[in-house]
Amino acid sequence: MTRANKTKGLVAAAIAALVALPVVADENAKLIVNDEIEMITEAPAPDHMENMTIIRSGWTFRTKETQALQMDDFENPGMPAVDAAMDAWNTVEGTAGKACATCHEGPESMKGVRAVYPKWNEAAGEVRTLTMQINDCRTTNMGAEEWKYIAPEMVAMEALISMQSRGMPVNVAIDGPVQATWEQGKELYYTRFGQLELSCANCHEDNYDNLIRADHLSQGHINGFPVYRLKNTRLNAVHDRFRGCIRDTRGETFSVGSPEFVALELYVASRGNGLSVEGPSVRN
Ligand code: HEC
Numbered sequence: 343m344t345r346a347n348k349t350k351g352l353v354a355a356a357i358a359a360l361v362a363l364p365v366v367a368d369e370n371a372k373l374i375v376n377d378e379i380e381m382i383t384e385a386p387a388p389d390h391m392e393n394m395t396i397i398r399s400g401w402t403f404r405t406k407e408t409q410a411l412q413m414d415d416f417e418n419p420g421m422p423a424v425d426a427a428m429d430a431w432n433t434v435e436g437t438a439g440k441a442c443a444t445c446h447e448g449p450e451s452m453k454g455v456r457a458v459y460p461k462w463n464e465a466a467g468e469v470r471t472l473t474m475q476i477n478d479c480r481t482t483n484m485g486a487e488e489w490k491y492i493a494p495e496m497v498a499m500e501a502l503i504s505m506q507s508r509g510m511p512v513n514v515a516i517d518g519p520v521q522a523t524w525e526q527g528k529e530l531y532y533t534r535f536g537q538l539e540l541s542c543a544n545c546h547e548d549n550y551d552n553l554i555r556a557d558h559l560s561q562g563h564i565n566g567f568p569v570y571r572l573k574n575t576r577l578n579a580v581h582d583r584f585r586g587c588i589r590d591t592r593g594e595t596f597s598v599g600s601p602e603f604v605a606l607e608l609y610v611a612s613r614g615n616g617l618s619v620e621g622p623s624v625r626n
Pocket residue numbers: 431440441442443444445446452455472475476479480483484499503
C-alpha cells in the first residue's frame with residue numbers, strides 16, 4: 343500500500359462511522375436571537391479560502407431542539423455564566439484597587455471587540471487573543487492574578503465580551519504584522535495529526551455535512567465561541583475545543599494558550615470572516 347493510499351484508507355476508516363442516520367438539522371432555519379438580533383449564519387467564503395465557496399455557522403448543523411436554545415437568551419444555558427462575569431466586571435481586585443468597570447465603564451464599551459480578535463497588539467509586538475488581552479489587563483492594569491487560560495471565570499468573561507458584538511460579522515485581519523502567524527495557523531490546519539492522520543481540513547473542509555460517530559460535522563468555525571456544550575454542560579473555550587479535536591485523532595496536542603493554538607485560532611477565526619459573532623452559542 344502506498345502512503346497516500348494508506349492515508350486515504352485511514353480517513354475512510356475514521357469516517358466509516360458515517361452511517362446513514364437521518365440528519366435532523368434544519369439548514370434553512372434563520373437565527374434571530376430574542377426576535378431581535380439577526381445573525382448571518384451563511385456567507386460567501388473569504389477570498390483566502392481556496393477550497394470552499396460558502397461558509398456556514400456551526401448553528402446550521404445542529405438539530406432544531408439545539409438551535410432553539412440559542413434563539414432565546416432565557417433558554418440559552420450559557421447565560422448564567424454571563425451573569426457571573428457581570429459581577430466580576432464590577433468587582434475590584436488586585437493591588438491597584440480597580441475593577442474592569444473602573445477603566446472600561448459598562449461592558450457595552452466592548453462592542454465590536456470580539457469580531458476583530460485575535461489581533462495585533464502594537465505595544466507588545468504580538469498577536470493577542472481576547473484571553474491574552476484580558477489577562478494583560480488583569481496583571482498590568484489591575485495588579486491582579488492571571489486567570490488560567492480556560493478557567494471558568496475567563497471563559498465567562500469572554501462570553502460577556504462576545505455578547506456585546508452579537509450579530510456583527512467576524513472581521514479579523516490576516517495581513518500586515520499578523521501575516522506570519524496566520525500562515526503558521528494555516529499550515530497547522532492542514533497538518534495531519536495523530537494515529538488517524540487527520541487534519542482539521544480532512545474533517546471540517548472535506549467532510550462537513552457528513553455524520554461522524556453520529557455527530558453532524560460542521561465546518562468548525564469559532565464565531566460562536568464561547569460555546570455552551572450540552573455534552574459537558576459548561577461554556578467551552580476555543581483552545582479547549584481544538585485540544586479535544588486533536589485528541590480525537592489520537593494525537594499529541596498542543597497546550598491551551600500555546601503559540602501554535604494562538605496561530606491556529608487566528609487562522610480559524612479568519613475562515614469565519616463574514617459570519618456573525620454568536621457567543622455564547624449552544625452546541626451539542
Ligand atoms: C487601569 C485600567 C484598566 C483596567 C482596570 C482594565 N483595563 Fe482593559 N484595557 C485598558 C487599556 C488602557 C486598554 C487598551 C485600550 C485600547 O485598546 O486602546 C484595555 C484594553 C482592553 C481590551 C481590548 C479592547 C480592544 O479594543 O482591543 C479588553 C478586551 C479589555 N481591556 C478587557 C478588560 C477586562 C475584562 C478587565 C477586567 C478584568 C479590564 N480590561 C481591566 C485598561 C484597563
